[in-house]
Amino acid sequence: MNESKTIKIVAILAILLMAIGGIFVWQQGQLNKVFSSEIISQLSFWKLVPELVGFNGEKNYLLLFQNNLELRPSGGYLGAFGILKVENAKIKSLEVHDTNMFDHFGTVQINPPQPIQDYLKVTNWQMRDGNWSPDFPTAAQQVEYFYHLQGGQEEFDGIIGLNATVLEDLLKLTGPIYLSEFDKEFKSENALYQLEYEVEQGYAHRGISYGQRKTALKVLVKEILSKITERDIQDQVELKNLLLKELNKKNIVVFLKNIEEQEVIAKLGWNGSVDRFYNYDYLMINEANLSARKSNAFIKRNVEYQIDLTKERPEVTLKIEYDHQGKQIDWFSTDYQAYLRIYLPRGSISDQAESFEELGKTVFGSLIKVPTGQKKIIEFTYSLPEKIKQSEDYRILVQKQIGVEILPFKLILKGAHQRTYIKEAIIESDWEGLISF
Numbered sequence: 508m509n510e511s512k513t514i515k516i517v518a519i520l521a522i523l524l525m526a527i528g529g530i531f532v533w534q535q536g537q538l539n540k541v542f543s544s545e546i547i548s549q550l551s552f553w554k555l556v557p558e559l560v561g562f563n564g565e566k567n568y569l570l571l572f573q574n575n576l577e578l579r580p581s582g583g584y585l586g587a588f589g590i591l592k593v594e595n596a597k598i599k600s601l602e603v604h605d606t607n608m609f610d611h612f613g614t615v616q617i618n619p620p621q622p623i624q625d626y627l628k629v630t631n632w633q634m635r636d637g638n639w640s641p642d643f644p645t646a647a648q649q650v651e652y653f654y655h656l657q658g659g660q661e662e663f664d665g666i667i668g669l670n671a672t673v674l675e676d677l678l679k680l681t682g683p684i685y686l687s688e689f690d691k692e693f694k695s696e697n698a699l700y701q702l703e704y705e706v707e708q709g710y711a712h713r714g715i716s717y718g719q720r721k722t723a724l725k726v727l728v729k730e731i732l733s734k735i736t737e738r739d740i741q742d743q744v745e746l747k748n749l750l751l752k753e754l755n756k757k758n759i760v761v762f763l764k765n766i767e768e769q770e771v772i773a774k775l776g777w778n779g780s781v782d783r784f785y786n787y788d789y790l791m792i793n794e795a796n797l798s799a800r801k802s803n804a805f806i807k808r809n810v811e812y813q814i815d816l817t818k819e820r821p822e823v824t825l826k827i828e829y830d831h832q833g834k835q836i837d838w839f840s841t842d843y844q845a846y847l848r849i850y851l852p853r854g855s856i857s858d859q860a861e862s863f864e865e866l867g868k869t870v871f872g873s874l875i876k877v878p879t880g881q882k883k884i885i886e887f888t889y890s891l892p893e894k895i896k897q898s899e900d901y902r903i904l905v906q907k908q909i910g911v912e913i914l915p916f917k918l919i920l921k922g923a924h925q926r927t928y929i930k931e932a933i934i935e936s937d938w939e940g941l942i943s944f
Contacts, residue, residue: 555771559665559763561594568593569651569663572603572724573638575670575910576699576801578794578845581638581646581779582668582760582910583803586706587721588634588654590661603725606635608718613657622846626797626874633657641793641850642866643668643779643909644769647762665763668779670910671699673758674731676749681734686726689713693727700839702727703801707838756935757909776937779909781850783867787902788814788895791850791868792827794875794908798844805833806843806877808914815921816901820890825849827885829877836879843877849887850906857889901942907934918942 559566570589573582585606592599610633618624619632620639629636634657637650647666654661678684678695685692689709693701702724710720735746753759760779763769772778781791790812796803807830815822827847833840849860850868860871877883901922907914914934920942921927928942 555768558765558768560596562596565592565594565599566664567591567661569647569654569661569666571638571647571650571666571668573668573670573910574801575672576703576804577799578796578803578806578908578910579636579638580641580793580795580848580908581643582670584796585635585638585650587724588650601729603721603728605718605721609654609657609659610635613653615656617656622795622797622872622874626844626846627799638668639795640866641791641848641908642781643760644762645866663764665761667762668760668909670758672912673753674698674702674727676753676758677731677735680745680749681731684727684730684734686723686730688726689723698727699804703839756912757907760909781866781868782904782906782937785904786894787898787904788821788891789850789852789868789904789906790825791906792908792914793848793850794845795848796843796845797874798841800839800841802831802833802840802843802879803910805831805840805879807832808911810914810916811919812903812916813919813921814891814901816896817921817923817925818890820893821895822890823888825887825889828882829875829885830882831877831879833879840879842879843875845875846872847875847885848872851889852892852895854892855889857887859888900944901928903940904937905934905940906937 557563568591570591571582571585572587572589573579573584574586575583577584579585588604588606588609590600590602590604613631613633617632619629619636623629623632623636623639632653634650634653637653638646640646640649647668651663651666675695675698678693678698683692683694689705691701705723706720710717715722754775754777757779759777761772761777763772769778773780782789792810809828809830811826811828813824813826829843831843836842849871850866851871853864853867853869855869856862857871860873862869862871864870871887871889875883875885901920903918905914905916912935916932916934916938918930918940919927920929922944930940930942932938932940
């Protein structure tokens with residue numbers, strides 16, 4: 508397979524998992540550095556890569572452009588989607604659609620999740636809000652369901668979620684891109700704000716119709732693709748590293764219809780799934796921005812997790828500090844209002860919060876509000892199942908929400924003989940903490 512052709516496809520549209528398998532198989536030494544020999548023996552890269560890029564027939568992918576400046580459970584607000592067809596490692600066609608316009612033609616009534624009804628005052632659940640589950644395979648299939656329900660005709664081999672921050676990182680590689688149609692230069696440090704301006708404000712000043720307001724996104728994506736294809740193969744090392752970083756940080760997540768192919772993606776940690784089988788302590792903090800603005804551009808978090816193992820049932824005090832670093836309320840940002848869900852081991856209990864079961868976890872849910880320019884601490888206290896303390900060591904898996912760049916995390920454990928253990932991490936992907944007594 509031609510490495511350069513494959514890389515060009517994955518660079519913009521995140522069919523990058525196609526390339527990475529092939530790249531590493533060709534470069535066996537590098538593969539050995541990244542994966543254990545046990546995993547290497549399980550991954551059918553030779554079969555996977557040609558199949559995904561269409562060497563055995565055309566492949567059709569649904570691309571979900573998730574704007575994580577407006578955080579949603581599986582990444583970000585689904586303002587646009589794409590349909591990509593590839594064959595023989597070449598792009599046959601690419602269409603980009605405004606999800607809001609697509610939803611406009613929907614006629615079927617479905618009640619949305621209760622928080623969407625209560626806080627967004629939306630009475631019909633449609634594609635743009637379809638990624639409500641923090642589990643990307645679940646969200647991807649829900650979005651596809653709405654696509655077909657509202658008249659979409661395409662059948663897809665896979666669904667790929669791309670967070671908006673991928674665009675910033677790609678522009679660091681290509682350099683600034685000037686769009687003559689808009690007489691504007693898009694740089695890594697301001698591209699997302701510039702695009703938001705064109706979508707929310709600029710289109711009206713330019714005499715562009717509401718239905719065509721996302722033209723800037725379509726043009727910019729195609730220009731970046733053109734820039735990438737012009738790069739020499741000697742320049743591809745940076746691109747490979749970028750693609751791996753985006754996958755590992757869950758800025759790009761993948762769901763494939765073929766079960767064997769999806770198992771490969773899951774083993775690599777690229778499917779964005781909630782871990783249903785972890786048998787120790789567990790935490791996922793998941794937010795859905797319900798303020799209809801891009802306030803997540805200014806939201807920073809710090810998490811403190813205190814656990815007391817001397818109790819009959821381990822007791823936890825979870826503190827989440829939110830820092831809204833925005834300076835003003837305007838068309839771009841406002842006070843942060845989000846529906847917060849805390850995913851915990853099944854059987855966790857609390858007198859403080861109502862709970863429900865989802866994805867094999869006990870979940871606490873509540874609305875949070877953080878005023879612009881202020882800090883706020885959200886605190887939960889709860890008891891874990893007794894089994895959490897039945898191991899010789901203490902283990903916790905913290906799964907970072909798709910779309911959150913980093914999660915500073917501090918673990919404070921109180922063990923036998925009043926001994927205290929402290930562990931800190933800056934979580935960029937999923938993280939397992941281990942304390943040996």
